[in-house]
Amino acid sequence: MSIKTRLGKLNFLLNRNPIIESIRDSAKYIPENFKSVITITADFELAWAWRYSKSSDKPYSLAIKKAKSERENVPKILEFCEKYKIPITWATVGHLFLEKCEKTNEIAHPQIKRLKHFENTYWKYSSNDWFEYDPCSDYINSPEWYCPDLIEMIQQSRVKHEIGCHTFSHIDCSDKFCAPDVFESEINECKKAAENYGISLKSFVHPGHTIGNLTKLAELGFTSFQSDPGNILGYPVKHKNGLWELKRTYEFVFRNDWSIEYHIRRYKKIIDRAIKSNTVCNLWFHPSVNSEAVEQIFPEVFEYINDRRNDIWITIVGDYTNFLNSNAK
Numbered sequence: 001m002s003i004k005t006r007l008g009k010l011n012f013l014l015n016r017n018p019i020i021e022s023i024r025d026s027a028k029y030i031p032e033n034f035k036s037v038i039t040i041t042a043d044f045e046l047a048w049a050w051r052y053s054k055s056s057d058k059p060y061s062l063a064i065k066k067a068k069s070e071r072e073n074v075p076k077i078l079e080f081c082e083k084y085k086i087p088i089t090w091a092t093v094g095h096l097f098l099e100k101c102e103k104t105n106e107i108a109h110p111q112i113k114r115l116k117h118f119e120n121t122y123w124k125y126s127s128n129d130w131f132e133y134d135p136c137s138d139y140i141n142s143p144e145w146y147c148p149d150l151i152e153m154i155q156q157s158r159v160k161h162e163i164g165c166h167t168f169s170h171i172d173c174s175d176k177f178c179a180p181d182v183f184e185s186e187i188n189e190c191k192k193a194a195e196n197y198g199i200s201l202k203s204f205v206h207p208g209h210t211i212g213n214l215t216k217l218a219e220l221g222f223t224s225f226q227s228d229p230g231n232i233l234g235y236p237v238k239h240k241n242g243l244w245e246l247k248r249t250y251e252f253v254f255r256n257d258w259s260i261e262y263h264i265r266r267y268k269k270i271i272d273r274a275i276k277s278n279t280v281c282n283l284w285f286h287p288s289v290n291s292e293a294v295e296q297i298f299p300e301v302f303e304y305i306n307d308r309r310n311d312i313w314i315t316i317v318g319d320y321t322n323f324l325n326s327n328a329k
């Protein structure tokens with residue numbers, strides 16, 4: 001085991017990760033009779049998240065690979081959600097709602113305003129057009145870029161999931177790189193696409209932690225966004241513009257230097273700590289995660305949460321935000 005892995009495990013053991021915020025008026029944030037609230041968010045994006053990734057020499061191939069594993073994983077995840085009655089908030093890239101798209105005068109989605117070239121921590125965009133990889137095809141021929149089939153599967157599940165928003169084309173939303181009119185044109189396109197499914201988008205996740213355009217987000221009718229100020233077990237914060245900020249607690253990842261058993265132990269321990277500290281736990285994951293995680297780790301953790309539902313309110317972000325608005329003004 002490497003020193004880094006050892007230190008990571010030690011920090012976890014010593015309660016330094018996630019950081020537990022000191023107890024606040026927890027009755028404001030956690031309904032009576034419960035000790036904790038858990039939400040689980042999936043950043044649902046297929047190929048869109050990875051096409052400008054700096055983590056690979058061939059980001060396009062990486063994007064297609066991620067999309068394929070996401071497509072394989074989502075039906076299995078939904079099955080475990082039904083088995084253990086676990087609802088998920090699917091922060092969905094808007095393009096995934098489409099069955100197909102086509103170019104108008106050689107341009108994909110001309111009504112959407114484009115980001116200028118930029119480079120951030122995760123992505124570098126310096127080529128011709130932000131939509132250059134959009135196949136302008138349909139979900140049968142290019143299933144890596146569209147998934148009306150999976151969205152319907154989520155909607156038809158016996159568990160009440162939520163469909164949230166992750167921009168239309170996985171843009172950088174930071175105020176530095178994203179002008180408000182670009183942000184607005186992306187979000188309007190998401191709303192239009194979601195309406196075809198009878199979905200009204202309320203919960204937002206900024207792609208790649210690029211928090212920004214919060215005033216616009218509130219104006220566009222959203223009620224929450226999620227931040228990553230380090231892993232936190234704590235309490236949401238209400239902004240002046242009315243948005244609730246949910247601090248993310250932990251990502252379900254798959255690490256080669258951890259055993260399956262260690263992953264499970266670790267995630268269970270986080271649930272225990274949330275209950276013990278009377279805090280809110282916002283878990284999240286990429287559905288493209290390694291299939292071993294989905295098949296061997298998720299069911300164990302979901303079962304563990306399900307067994308503790310007398311202590312934990314397991315809910316979707318939209319319902320939690322409604323509770324906060326009526327309880328913690």
Ligand SMILES: [Zn+2]
Nearest residue numbers: 101108134136
């Ligand atoms: Zn398109």
Ligand SMILES: [Zn+2]
Nearest residue numbers: 043049207208
């Ligand atoms: Zn994303």
